[in-house]
Amino acid sequence: MESLMVTEISTKSSAFNTHSLRLQELWDELQILQADFAISQELPIYYQSPVWHESKNILDVGCGNGHYLELLNNYFPNKDYYGVDVSGELISLAKERLTEEKFKFIACNYFSYQGMHDVVVMRLFLQHLPDPIAVINHTASLLKPGGMVFIIDSLDSIRYYYPPMPEFNSFFNTYRIHQLEKQLDRDVISNLVAKFESENNWECTINQDILIPTTINGNKDRFCRVFSLFVDMVEEIGELNYPFHSVRNDIANWKNNSGYAQIGLKLLGVKLVK
Secondary structure, eight states: OBBBOOOOOOOOGGOTTSEEEEHHHHHHHHHHHHHHTTHHHHHHHHOHHHHHHHHHEEEEEOOSSSSSHHHHHHHTSSSEEEESSOOOOHHHHHHHHSTTTTTTEEESSSGGBBEEEEEEEEOOOOOGGGGGGHHHHHHHTEEEEEEEEEEEOOGGGGOOOESSHHHHHHHHHHHHHHHHHOOOOOOOOHHHHHHHHOOEEEEEEEEEEEETTTTTTHHHHHHHHHHHHHHHHHHHHHHHOOOHHHHHHHHHHHTTTTEEEEEEEEEEEEOOOO
16 A cells, blocks of 8 residues: 655654654653553443454554554454554554564655555544644545544543642643644544534444543552653643653652543544445
């Protein structure tokens, strides 16, 4: 399958400048942890979809190091998996780790990619792009008739920490506002529901909110590491002038005080009706 140059639309996110070895390392570990602590709650959207069970050809957009596709393959080994990502460095990691012929990875801008697939998966992808409608329109051109797009993205309204982490919360809100100034919206998936409902060529068949707590075995350590990696990444990018040491102290205190945390994800399964 080839990727063709059609048009380039910037992510506006310097977080994907993985020419920096440090950012490459941060993304690699972060993507593994983010997939590992959520996969058990995400799997039901696939199991309850007849289209998914019938599909043979899956495209993961913003696949990064390919770890999420590796997890999906553990449960659904009878499919071919394609991954596209703007980071050539992370795609190289995916190719090194997943060498079976069923896995194919391509480094390119999503809007330059052409192919036909039964299913497109977008996990924590849309929040990094300034024009999600353009993404959805391009996705329609990549799906076979009756195909589906599965979208999984942040649902920050149900984030919760006990004991409270005021420094981390302040830092997180500062980052969120900074992203909005670049037209990057962490709440993008909630805003897309109305878009799909108003379009005749899309049918939203799955719309679920899930809560992922630290009380699931092993998740507290994963969460704590994800929080720390996130702080490290924002500092490495260098766009925010912030007292990062105070945030790290807040995370350490939370961990030492038997902290509880929960994060939220919204899961959409949307069928292309042609």
